[in-house]
Amino acid sequence: MLAYLLNLATLICINAVLAITLNFIMGYAGIFSIAHAIFFGVGAYTAAYFALHASASVFLAIPVAMLIAALISLVLALPALRVRGEYFVAASLGLQVLGVTVFSEWKSITGGLGGVIGIPPADVFGYDVVDPVAFLALAATCLVIVLIATTALLRSSFGRNLKAIRDSESAAHAFGKNVAVIKTLSVMLSSALAAVAGALYAFYMGFINVESFTLETSVLLMAMVIIGGTGTVAGPIVGTLLLMLLPGLFSYMSFLPQTEIGSIQQIAYGLAMVLLMIYRPGGIVGSGTRAAGKGKTA
Amino acid sequence: MSALHASIAAHDAPPPDHDVLLSIRHLRKSFGGLKVTDDVSLDLRAGIVTTLVGPNGAGKTTLFNQITGHLQPDAGEILWQGRSLLGKKHFQIARLGLARSFQDLRLFDQMTVLENVLTVMEPVSWLWQPGGRNGRSERLDRVHTILERTGLADKADTRAVDLAYAERKFLSMARILAADARIWLLDEPASGLDRSSYERFLELLRSEVQKGLTVCIIEHNLDIVIGISDRIAFLDQGRLLADGLPAQVLNDPHLAAIYFGDQAP
Amino acid sequence: MLLVQLLINGIQVGVLYALIAVGFSLIFGSTRIFHFAHGATFTLAAYAFYYVYAIAQWHWTLAVVAAAAAAVLFGVALNRFVYVPIQKHEGSFFTVFVASFGVGIVVQNLCGMIFGRSFVSVDTPLSRSVEVMSGVFVSPISGIAIVIAVLFFIGLQRFLMGTHTGMALRALSENPELVRVYGMSPRRLSMTVFALGSFLVVPAALLSAASSGLYPAIGHHVILISLAATIVGGVGSLRGAACAGLLLGLAENLALLYFEPQWSEAISFIVLFLFILFRPSGFFGRATAT
Numbered sequence: 001m002l003a004y005l006l007n008l009a010t011l012i013c014i015n016a017v018l019a020i021t022l023n024f025i026m027g028y029a030g031i032f033s034i035a036h037a038i039f040f041g042v043g044a045y046t047a048a049y050f051a052l053h054a055s056a057s058v059f060l061a062i063p064v065a066m067l068i069a070a071l072i073s074l075v076l077a078l079p080a081l082r083v084r085g086e087y088f089v090a091a092s093l094g095l096q097v098l099g100v101t102v103f104s105e106w107k108s109i110t111g112g113l114g115g116v117i118g119i120p121p122a123d124v125f126g127y128d129v130v131d132p133v134a135f136l137a138l139a140a141t142c143l144v145i146v147l148i149a150t151t152a153l154l155r156s157s158f159g160r161n162l163k164a165i166r167d168s169e170s171a172a173h174a175f176g177k178n179v180a181v182i183k184t185l186s187v188m189l190s191s192a193l194a195a196v197a198g199a200l201y202a203f204y205m206g207f208i209n210v211e212s213f214t215l216e217t218s219v220l221l222m223a224m225v226i227i228g229g230t231g232t233v234a235g236p237i238v239g240t241l242l243l244m245l246l247p248g249l250f251s252y253m254s255f256l257p258q259t260e261i262g263s264i265q266q267i268a269y270g271l272a273m274v275l276l277m278i279y280r281p282g283g284i285v286g287s288g289t290r291a292a293g294k295g296k297t298a
Numbered sequence: 299m300s301a302l303h304a305s306i307a308a309h310d311a312p313p314p315d316h317d318v319l320l321s322i323r324h325l326r327k328s329f330g331g332l333k334v335t336d337d338v339s340l341d342l343r344a345g346i347v348t349t350l351v352g353p354n355g356a357g358k359t360t361l362f363n364q365i366t367g368h369l370q371p372d373a374g375e376i377l378w379q380g381r382s383l384l385g386k387k388h389f390q391i392a393r394l395g396l397a398r399s400f401q402d403l404r405l406f407d408q409m410t411v412l413e414n415v416l417t418v419m420e421p422v423s424w425l426w427q428p429g430g431r432n433g434r435s436e437r438l439d440r441v442h443t444i445l446e447r448t449g450l451a452d453k454a455d456t457r458a459v460d461l462a463y464a465e466r467k468f469l470s471m472a473r474i475l476a477a478d479a480r481i482w483l484l485d486e487p488a489s490g491l492d493r494s495s496y497e498r499f500l501e502l503l504r505s506e507v508q509k510g511l512t513v514c515i516i517e518h519n520l521d522i523v524i525g526i527s528d529r530i531a532f533l534d535q536g537r538l539l540a541d542g543l544p545a546q547v548l549n550d551p552h553l554a555a556i557y558f559g560d561q562a563p
Numbered sequence: 564m565l566l567v568q569l570l571i572n573g574i575q576v577g578v579l580y581a582l583i584a585v586g587f588s589l590i591f592g593s594t595r596i597f598h599f600a601h602g603a604t605f606t607l608a609a610y611a612f613y614y615v616y617a618i619a620q621w622h623w624t625l626a627v628v629a630a631a632a633a634a635v636l637f638g639v640a641l642n643r644f645v646y647v648p649i650q651k652h653e654g655s656f657f658t659v660f661v662a663s664f665g666v667g668i669v670v671q672n673l674c675g676m677i678f679g680r681s682f683v684s685v686d687t688p689l690s691r692s693v694e695v696m697s698g699v700f701v702s703p704i705s706g707i708a709i710v711i712a713v714l715f716f717i718g719l720q721r722f723l724m725g726t727h728t729g730m731a732l733r734a735l736s737e738n739p740e741l742v743r744v745y746g747m748s749p750r751r752l753s754m755t756v757f758a759l760g761s762f763l764v765v766p767a768a769l770l771s772a773a774s775s776g777l778y779p780a781i782g783h784h785v786i787l788i789s790l791a792a793t794i795v796g797g798v799g800s801l802r803g804a805a806c807a808g809l810l811l812g813l814a815e816n817l818a819l820l821y822f823e824p825q826w827s828e829a830i831s832f833i834v835l836f837l838f839i840l841f842r843p844s845g846f847f848g849r850a851t852a853t
Binding site: 026030032079085086087089090091093094095097098101102104105215219222226230260263264266267269270271272273274276277278281 | 597645648649656657658659660661662664665666667668669671672673675676780783786787790791794798823825826828829831832833835836839840843
């Protein structure tokens with residue numbers, strides 16, 4: 001029982017980092033990405049490769065993972081953000097599809113469909129983090145750091161710029177904001193921090209493969225952010241908790257066919273998304289109306 | 299009609315020699331077959347309020363959009379102190395010192411009044427602003443001064459979406475003040491304001507103009523036009539039909555007919 | 564010979580992609596709704612056909628009717644019960660997109676639960692390929708599908724150019740206010756748009772069910788193609804979407820000359836990406852604002 005709870009708590013921390021970073025661009029800059037799982041994956045594969053070939057120290061593996069993820073996100077962001085929001089959605093969908101194919105095929109780095117095995121445990125100041133409790137502490141620490149970082153950013157002038165773009169992109173332009181640069185920066189930051197979750201995941205599981213980084217995962221992350229409430233600090237955390245505890249809840253309902261739990265879950269949050277958008281776009285934490293503004297290039 | 303003449307006469311004094319800040323030369327723009335800007339030439343001078351008038355669809359907002367870089371003209375030139383603005387992006391032109399308001403305001407609705415003004419005052423798009431702590435407190439001081447001038451000091455922490463109509467209009471002006479610009483392009487800034495708010499707006503405008511600000515306003519309400527303008531530019535179907543002193547332009551019966559739609563131009 | 568086969572395959576697939584893309588572009592161009600659930604429409608139509616023909620074992624004509632009905636009813640109902648309520652009170656791009664996305668997830672998983680997650684396909688006598696030239700195989704059903712698709716295009720063209728409703732639809736994509744000039748209600752018009760746009764996926768859905776096979780997540784591929792083709796062809800241009808759909812079909816197949824099959828879906832993305840990079844307005848699109 002304890003092992004189950006520790007596992008759940010650790011995964012919640014990792015997913016919360018992902019949800020918070022996705023909310024950073026969706027809820028504040030108004031950028032909709034269906035490719036967040038790819039940056040999760042980039043972080044995981046990079047950290048795994050680095051740990052296997054260079055060093056398992058978190059102080060090295062994590063920054064390297066962040067850097068690679070940020071660079072790759074540049075590739076996506078630079079062209080796609082110059083044009084309308086719908087284009088970014090399309091490009092991110094494409095990146096998600098392309099990313100999964102790359103993860104499945106690039107055997108030398110990602111191990112192909114088989115994945116990467118035998119990832120050494122995280123090394124913190126020379127100490128191997130093997131004990132589940134210790135790892136939970138590590139994951140929780142990272143979560144707190146990410147929370148502090150994103151909150152600080154959102155309170156700063158950068159955060160104001162993001163919110164300005166979200167509320168009225170044309171007005172932001174009109175007052176001299178280089179919207180493209182701001183959006184690109186936010187995507188890079190979001191991706192880099194998502195890679196932190198990826199690195200943690202790689203160290204935690206000891207083994208990773210492409211199944212964890214598919215469109216399904218991106219969809220789950222989006223659901224967490226939306227259901228919890230975009231544009232709020234508590235929203236992504238609430239969303240993560242809810243959606244991670246849901247499977248456990250469903251497995252208690254023995255009248256549901258156990259083999260279909262995954263589908264039922266997805267149906268549940270698909271429905272939740274639709275109903276929320278009709279009746280309460282702000283999500284659970286948000287107010288009745290959505291926190292973000294028009295979202296169109298108005 | 300005689301009351302109209304009387305109020306016009308009060309503004310008849312010719313303006314002293316003012317520098318040209320923005321020069322529009324032979325601008326043309328078409329959408330499909332429709333000419334929205336048809337060989338328009340206009341100078342905007344420092345310390346002068348020029349009002350763009352004309353019937354709906356005359357191309358006034360389109361002209362603004364071409365000046366601000368939102369739209370690229372098909373032909374012609376737009377010169378800022380002699381340098382061409384064509385091809386420059388929207389935000390680059392804003393950085394040169396041009397501030398613009400929108401007819402539908404486009405406030406940053408979910409942010410507070412203070413944040414709306416502060417955001418505009420923070421020029422850099424990177425992660426942090428120059429000046430450190432001193433710079434930040436200096437900016438905050440300036441924000442408070444602007445909020446005082448626009449009567450929004452006690453609403454500093456209210457979200458823009460929760461403000462009353464007149465307060466929203468003044469917040470729009472507050473943002474413009476924060477931009478510290480040399481030219482203001484205002485799209486119906488005074489529409490819907492009650493008497494006392496309008497007076498406050500006028501006072502604000504006049505004090506800035508006296509410091510050498512260049513202003514171009516789009517306005518429909520003739521009373522406001524008369525009260526505000528140093529010069530009037532009359533646009534119809536993309537063409538500039540008149541550009542001169544209010545007395546000259548408003549006395550012209552031909553233009554009045556077009557404006558009020560009595561006869562075909 | 565491989566080249567010829569791939570070209571033929573490319574055209575077969577491309578023509579159907581063109582139809583799907585035009586359906587999406589029609590809806591998006593007219594209503595500005597990011598109809599992510601277009602893939603779900605396809606999935607429902609295909610599975611409806613599969614169910615009626617292969618499981619219930621009814622006549623194929625009934626199966627076709629079922630597919631068409633499923634597509635049209637789904638599209639119209641989605642508009643009426645999801646998009647319209649959303650647009651009534653808030654209707655930003657985000658909310659509409661998320662709702663559409665949510666619907667897509669529900670449909671995909673329902674189909675997965677009911678029909679299973681693996682490939683299913685319908686075996687018809689027309690599905691089997693015939694060797695027309697040495698080394699070149701075409702299945703009769705593909706040929707039929709192409710003919711139907713071309714007929715659809717001609718019909719669509721005549722509808723849009725010739726009828727009152729059609730012209731109002733074109734006006735809607737240019738300038739929504741104009742619709743009232745035509746004396747039509749925007750509501751009825753958007754219902755028509757959704758019905759028509761959804762109907763256009765049916766030929767492709769039928770062909771997929773009868774040849775390459777279906778799986779619940781097939782909607783993703785459909786929406787990716789729709790999006791890619793709409794952007795590459797130029798937002799607002801139906802002609803562009805059709806041409807781009809054809810191009811993507813050809814690209815996916817011709818890529819097999821050089822790349823392995825698992826990369827073919829990625830090809831669409833690469834084409835899309837290149838266009839966003841170098842020509843965001845697409846083939847025929849109006850210039851997009853920054």
